[in-house]
């Protein structure tokens with residue numbers, strides 16, 4: 386995990402615009418004696434192939450009452466983490482996978498107001514450095530799996546990206562249990578802006594896509610008491 390990046394929002398501030406993203410390199414940093422980047426991948430569960438982590442990012446609201454892109458029984462969380470993986474068995478690269486069948490697998494994790502999250506703090510600590518548009522900051526080694534809840538129960542359904550090109554290439558894997566984060570950690574995300582340095586500041590909040598109709602998509606769960614139709618999936622980080 387090399388750096389935390391504030392992506393260029395175009396056009397700002399469209400709901401659903403990815404606000405900040407942490408790109409992941411699968412190769413070691415040149416000149417480095419050791420792997421300072423990580424190649425994480427997932428397999429199992431609803432996935433027929435191994436999927437490689439490309440990046441992860443967050444969506445959040447202006448207040449704690451909203452922010453997540455998924456809801457559970459009408460409950461909305463203040464934020465949602467997306468870990469975007471691509472099918473490295475079926476496709477040559479991420480760009481091909483985005484447009485292709487079974488190309489992407491996005492792991493979603495709800496963030497809930499609660500205890501301070503120590504591992505997330507490493508990321509939160511550099512947010513002031515990327516307050517403005519196009520800013521980048523070094524993050525150093527980071528284990529994305531530390532952001533997952535201990536409980537691995539999930540829902541899964543075939544769907545689309547929530548940002549353009551909105552392609553229907555995504556297997557969504559949504560964790561049932563949220564990850565707890567502190568109020569001041571959420572506040573750090575809300576202190577980011579859509580604006581470039583020197584421009585009038587436009588706070589970066591509500592960067593989620595509104596709920597979409599389920600259409601005829603089947604949502605399956607890995608756990609009881611709902612029908613058990615999915616098998617456990619695995620996540621592991623590579624060093």
Ligand SMILES: [Zn+2]
Pocket residue numbers: 403442443444467547
């Ligand atoms: Zn997202």
